Amino acid sequence: MNTYDLIKIGLGATDLRSKAIAHNIANINTPGYKRRYVSFEETLNSATPKVEEKVDNSTSMRGDGNNVYLETEKVKQAATSLQYNALVTLANIKISITKSIISGR
DSSP: OOHHHHHHHHHHHHHHHHHHHHHHHHTTTSTTOOOEEEEOGGGTTSSSOOOEEEEOOOOOSSTTSOOOOHHHHHHHHHHHHHHHHHHHHHHHHHHHHHHHHHHTO
């Protein structure tokens, strides 16, 4: 798998992760709601990395069974935004290098 493919998969993963976090925040007051998360990094060593949204069925300290904590989700959203921006920067650098090679500079 080449670098461009990994960047593309990473962008898709961070996009899906961002949506899962937004969904969690939207359901913070829904009784019994279990937070969603996107698992990606641990599959990078496999031949076909998978981007999957999973449900966190861990127990909750909250009385209503909901296991979403706003502070945790906000931190995860900030980290996801940084990852996404870094991947966009890498993609732009890769495209710039390719353009330079093609133009012979």
